[in-house]
Amino acid sequence: MELLLAIKRLSALAQQTRLELFRLLVKAGPEGMAAGELARRLDVPASTMSTQLLVLSNAGLVRARREGRSIIYAVNFEAMRDLLVFLTKDCCGGRAEMCAPLASIACCEPKSGEKHEAPARTRRGG
Amino acid sequence: MELLLAIKRLSALAQQTRLELFRLLVKAGPEGMAAGELARRLDVPASTMSTQLLVLSNAGLVRARREGRSIIYAVNFEAMRDLLVFLTKDCCGGRAEMCAPLASIACCEPKSGEKHEAPARTRRGG
DNA sequence: TCGATATTTCTATATATATGGAAGTATGGA
DNA sequence: TCCATACTTCCATATATATAGAAATATCGA
Numbered sequence: 001m002e003l004l005l006a007i008k009r010l011s012a013l014a015q016q017t018r019l020e021l022f023r024l025l026v027k028a029g030p031e032g033m034a035a036g037e038l039a040r041r042l043d044v045p046a047s048t049m050s051t052q053l054l055v056l057s058n059a060g061l062v063r064a065r066r067e068g069r070s071i072i073y074a075v076n077f078e079a080m081r082d083l084l085v086f087l088t089k090d091c092c093g094g095r096a097e098m099c100a101p102l103a104s105i106a107c108c109e110p111k112s113g114e115k116h117e118a119p120a121r122t123r124r125g126g
Numbered sequence: 127m128e129l130l131l132a133i134k135r136l137s138a139l140a141q142q143t144r145l146e147l148f149r150l151l152v153k154a155g156p157e158g159m160a161a162g163e164l165a166r167r168l169d170v171p172a173s174t175m176s177t178q179l180l181v182l183s184n185a186g187l188v189r190a191r192r193e194g195r196s197i198i199y200a201v202n203f204e205a206m207r208d209l210l211v212f213l214t215k216d217c218c219g220g221r222a223e224m225c226a227p228l229a230s231i232a233c234c235e236p237k238s239g240e241k242h243e244a245p246a247r248t249r250r251g252g
Numbered sequence: 253t254c255g256a257t258a259t260t261t262c263t264a265t266a267t268a269t270a271t272g273g274a275a276g277t278a279t280g281g282a
Numbered sequence: 283t284c285c286a287t288a289c290t291t292c293c294a295t296a297t298a299t300a301t302a303g304a305a306a307t308a309t310c311g312a
Contacts, residue, residue, distance in 0.1 A: 003145065010140035013213075014133055015270080036288060045272050050290050052270085069279050069288045084213060087139075087206075141300080162258060171302050176260050178300085195258045195309045 001086040005060075009083045012059035017044060018052050025062060025075045032065075032074030127212040131186075135209045138185035143170060144178050151188060151201045158191075158200030 013019050020042055025033060039049035053073055056062040060079040065072050139145050146168055151159060165175035179199055182188040186205040191198050 003142070007140055007142055007145055010136050010145070011269095014136035014140045016129070016133055017270085019129065019133055019136070034288080035290090039289095046289065047273075047291080048271055051272090054290085055269095066278085069286095071289060080213075084210065088210060137299095143300085160258080161260090165259095172259065173261085173303075174301055177302090180260085181299095192308085195256095197259060 001082050006083060006086050009059045009061055009079065012056050012061055015052075017042060017048070018056060021049075021052055022056060022061065022075070025073060028074070030074055030077075032063075032072040034067075034070040034072050036070065038073065127208050132209060132212050135185045135187055135205065138182050138187055141178075143168060143174070144182060147175075147178055148182060148187065148201070151199060154200070156200055156203075158198040160193075160196040160198050162196065164199065 013022060021038060024038060024041060035049055035053060036046065038053070039046050042049070044052075053062065053064070057064060057073075061076055061083075062073045063076050065074070139148060147164060150164060150167060161175055161179060162172065164179070165172050168175070170178075179188065179190070183190060183199075187202055187209075188199045189202050191200070
């Protein structure tokens with residue numbers, strides 16, 4: 001990934017309303033959520049929400065699709081993944097100390113895919 | 127990690143001079159690099175560099191130590207790791223599609239630590 | 253103590269971002 | 283076509299950030 005694109009994505013996430021918004025969309029999954037619903041949930045005016053969604057959208061972190069009168073936003077998981085890879089790869093050029101711990105993240109599966117607890121399958125509450 | 131701390135760290139990285147600065151420090155490793163050397167390398171005035179270093183420092187992403195007349199900055203790998211974990215864990219609440227690819231990053235070791243190419247050992251030029 | 257070096261803090265200014273009301277645009281139903 | 287709903291775009295304003303010169307502070311060597 002290009003440096004400027006990474007900055008654009010980092011900037012998009014580096015703000016309270018937008019990070020909360022993004023997390024909400026992550027939880028919503030590929031089906032996404034309507035702009036109005038997002039505005040209601042985060043308790044911000046429609047115009048503000050629209051502006052914030054545009055920022056995330058311009059950064060490629062979310063995608064919009066129209067469904068009737070609603071516009072549904074959903075996370076672009078690939079874009080987010082690319083950003084994480086960029087940040088991680090960048091740091092692994094010569095030293096593993098930053099990256100190794102990522103392997104211990106509950107949902108980060110070993111690359112050969114051996115059997116393990118697979119906690120990513122469980123729901124948040126479980 | 128707290129949301130506000132994550133935002134602080136994302137903001138710190140979401141700027142061209144600082145992201146380049148941070149990457150430079152990552153390459154420098156735990157030994158770090160002097161503020162003046164960083165300013166020279168990125169071709170910015172000392173006061174600007176100092177301000178940017180303060181931002182990274184306040185976000186906990188770098189640490190400063192004095193060595194003679196120089197002040198040496200080094201990446202706080204743990205802080206960066208925590209941020210990556212925060213961003214990743216956040217996204218893994220129910221869905222692995224964003225996180226699974228992280229396992230394929232060259233330096234991201236399987237958690238049981240089986241043998242693999244271990245590219246993280248090689249230097250950048252090698 | 254003096255002077256050179258290394259860096260920070262102070263200060264001003266330019267630029268970017270966040271917010272939200274009002275007006276505009278798109279969709280669907282009658 | 284008319285109206286309600288769902289959003290976006292426009293605009294003004296408030297706040298935050300970036301930049302860098304000048305002055306201040308800390309360290310070292312003589």
